[in-house]
Amino acid sequence: MRIVLLGAPGSGKGTQAALLKEMYGIPHIATGDILRTDVAEGTDLGKKAESFMNDGQLVPDDLILEMVEARLGRPDTRRGWLLDGFPRTLPQAEGLRDMTERIDQKVDAGVILNVDAEVVVRRLSGRRVCESCQSVTNVSEMQAGACPLCGEKLVLRPDDEPQVVRKRIEVFEAQTRPVFAFFNEHYDVIEIDASKPVDQVTEALRVGLDRYDHS
Numbered sequence: 001m002r003i004v005l006l007g008a009p010g011s012g013k014g015t016q017a018a019l020l021k022e023m024y025g026i027p028h029i030a031t032g033d034i035l036r037t038d039v040a041e042g043t044d045l046g047k048k049a050e051s052f053m054n055d056g057q058l059v060p061d062d063l064i065l066e067m068v069e070a071r072l073g074r075p076d077t078r079r080g081w082l083l084d085g086f087p088r089t090l091p092q093a094e095g096l097r098d099m100t101e102r103i104d105q106k107v108d109a110g111v112i113l114n115v116d117a118e119v120v121v122r123r124l125s126g127r128r129v130c131e132s133c134q135s136v137t138n139v140s141e142m143q144a145g146a147c148p149l150c151g152e153k154l155v156l157r158p159d160d161e162p163q164v165v166r167k168r169i170e171v172f173e174a175q176t177r178p179v180f181a182f183f184n185e186h187y188d189v190i191e192i193d194a195s196k197p198v199d200q201v202t203e204a205l206r207v208g209l210d211r212y213d214h215s
């Protein structure tokens with residue numbers, strides 16, 4: 001089973017990816033992690049990527065695709081994989097389609113986590129991180145402004161400021177939303193309402209993915 005997980009910022013994509021990985025025993029392949037690992041291990045691709053990053057440039061799509069291809073060639077992908085954080089743009093989506101067809105690992109389904117912009121702003125700007133243990137809490141679960149785990153101070157990350165969240169949503173709408181349409185046109189797509197609580201979203205995903213071959 002080969003799945004591409006797509007969702008807006010704040011759609012709970014990371015949480016669902018971790019649950020799907022458990023449920024189906026397939027590796028969760030996040031492009032951010034591949035990049036960090038390749039750079040840390042000093043692979044040829046990692047060194048190339050690092051030279052762009054050191055110049056303050058984005059790592060080009062071709063290079064990201066090469067890294068994803070190398071990752072998909074590892075032995076733990078025999079039963080499938082779950083790709084997360086890629087593609088973010090239409091050219092990346094086209095590149096991914098061409099690459100997966102070339103290496104005979106065609107995508108079975110795209111999973112789209114839909115969520116209203118207002119829900120996203122509320123979720124992300126309600127998020128607080130503990131200065132001490134780094135655990136993440138929502139303001140609704142906060143106890144007198146302290147971390148429920150260790151009691152230390154909770155702070156709002158700059159990335160979660162409402163105006164920054166709105167900017168991230170704008171970038172997402174302009175660059176990544178067209179990827180959803182591309183998937184709808186070229187692949188089986190499972191669309192899930194991710195405004196619901198986490199367990200309901202997971203259940204909807206399980207029902208949607210049950211018809212695929214998990215062997």
Ligand SMILES: [Zn+2]
Pocket residue numbers: 130131132133134135147148149150151152
């Ligand atoms: Zn804490």
